[in-house]
Amino acid sequence: MKRIISSGFLFLLFSAVLAQEPGWIGSWGAAPMPPREMTSGDFQATRSFKNQTIRQFIRLSAGGNRVRLRLTNEYSAQPLKIGAATIARVDGEGRMKPDTMHTVTFGGQKSGLIPAGAPLLSDPIELSVSDLETLAISIYLPADTGQCTCHNVGLQTAYVSAQGDFTSTRFATDDSIQTRAFLSGVDVYSIEPSYVIVVLGDSITDGFGSTPDTNSRWPDRLAERLADYEGNFTWSVVNAGIAGNRILSDGAGESALARFDRDVLAVPGVTLVIVYEGINDVGFALGPIEGRLADYTVGMPVGKVTEGAMIAGYRQLIARAHSKGLMIFGATITPYNGSQFFSSEGENIRQAVNQWIRESGEFDAVFDFDAVLREPAQPSRIAEGLNSGDFIHGNDAGYRRIADSIDIGLFELASGS
Numbered sequence: 001m002k003r004i005i006s007s008g009f010l011f012l013l014f015s016a017v018l019a020q021e022p023g024w025i026g027s028w029g030a031a032p033m034p035p036r037e038m039t040s041g042d043f044q045a046t047r048s049f050k051n052q053t054i055r056q057f058i059r060l061s062a063g064g065n066r067v068r069l070r071l072t073n074e075y076s077a078q079p080l081k082i083g084a085a086t087i088a089r090v091d092g093e094g095r096m097k098p099d100t101m102h103t104v105t106f107g108g109q110k111s112g113l114i115p116a117g118a119p120l121l122s123d124p125i126e127l128s129v130s131d132l133e134t135l136a137i138s139i140y141l142p143a144d145t146g147q148c149t150c151h152n153v154g155l156q157t158a159y160v161s162a163q164g165d166f167t168s169t170r171f172a173t174d175d176s177i178q179t180r181a182f183l184s185g186v187d188v189y190s191i192e193p194s195y196v197i198v199v200l201g202d203s204i205t206d207g208f209g210s211t212p213d214t215n216s217r218w219p220d221r222l223a224e225r226l227a228d229y230e231g232n233f234t235w236s237v238v239n240a241g242i243a244g245n246r247i248l249s250d251g252a253g254e255s256a257l258a259r260f261d262r263d264v265l266a267v268p269g270v271t272l273v274i275v276y277e278g279i280n281d282v283g284f285a286l287g288p289i290e291g292r293l294a295d296y297t298v299g300m301p302v303g304k305v306t307e308g309a310m311i312a313g314y315r316q317l318i319a320r321a322h323s324k325g326l327m328i329f330g331a332t333i334t335p336y337n338g339s340q341f342f343s344s345e346g347e348n349i350r351q352a353v354n355q356w357i358r359e360s361g362e363f364d365a366v367f368d369f370d371a372v373l374r375e376p377a378q379p380s381r382i383a384e385g386l387n388s389g390d391f392i393h394g395n396d397a398g399y400r401r402i403a404d405s406i407d408i409g410l411f412e413l414a415s416g417s
Helices: 007-015 218-228 256-265 279-286 292-296 307-323 344-359 369-373 396-405 409-415
Strands: 023-029 052-059 067-073 080-082 084-089 112-114 118-121 134-141 158-163 173-177 183-190 194-201 234-241 270-276 327-331 365-367 378-382
Touching: 023 194, 052 183, 067 080, 067 084, 067 112, 067 134, 080 134, 112 118, 134 183, 183 234, 194 218, 194 256, 218 234, 218 396, 234 256, 256 270, 256 307, 270 307, 279 307, 279 344, 307 327, 307 344, 369 396
Parallel strands: 023 234, 194 234, 194 270, 270 327, 327 365
Antiparallel strands: 023 183, 052 134, 052 158, 067 118, 067 183, 080 112, 084 134, 158 173
8 A cells, every 4th residue: 555654754754753661561452431321222231240250361462571450440430349360371272371370469469449430550460471462361359340441342252250259260151241341451561662552443443343352453463463573673552442432522432532641642652643533423423323323322422523623633633642752643534335324425524534634744644544445446335355244344354454554664664763
């Protein structure tokens, strides 16, 4: 794919973004979301837990010689008790390696209390991990948690026990979930200079439509490519996508503008941001909202959106990233004709916004994902074989196409190497 580089990017090359020196970097993430208060159609109310253990599996992007967890209670009005927690490596069959299991502590204690509305960082864990390594994280929740601060589209099976603390043992599964529960980040201590890429996006970045338990989201594939890339640095990719998210309005999670500081700027070691978001602003505001979409949007503010408002939102993200010395790359909004909320008015705005992304030079560089996914004979639609079936999300092949289209040389230029 042709590389699009802005004049701002060329200017910044003279003072290339400095690598994070050896230290803590984000290696995995899942943006926290407010609970869903009620069940509407196919969409279930957010659940709670009591006297249960949840075992979740995550795949790191970058390795290091220590690990720490970021737990979250950010959308609860009550404190959250952590009774115990462990972390362990996982073998190729998806089983924990008992000899790698470590107890997670909080201020030197095996239990912790997360205040209402707050996150909690664990103590450093003396566990060496490799690039792309899978870890099992087990959390025991002794008291009623209230509705979970979760990430809805986990696309990775987590296991819930019957009553009891099973953080250090195998257990018979009482239930399974595909949400990220009370876990929003895993950091590693990198002994090498590092670059951390945070991807701010919606369901397409979140991987909706990909095969669960296979790490087939496009940021996962980008992490694989960077892990194979021979260079002088460690590269990390943190996925800050939220299915249903919008730039300008809250709804499925807070808006990109509202969550930018927490989900992007607060990631340890962040050096570069990719913004791939906007289709929900267009679709929810201008398309027909009926059927399953009507259920999904219960309680969500849905108002008209304009090309100017969207561009103003992008400009805010660009300015805030640059104020922190970060580079910020933009991605064009991909086709959605055939989806439930397609409209000709929305398509006109999508095309106009994409033209601005490509030609304004305000992002430091541009990834033209629209050109990557569109059907040449009908460019308002995703190409055959790349579509999950709903005409908005990619499938595994579509997400791989996105990641493989990225010119990794842009990251090399950004690092000044």
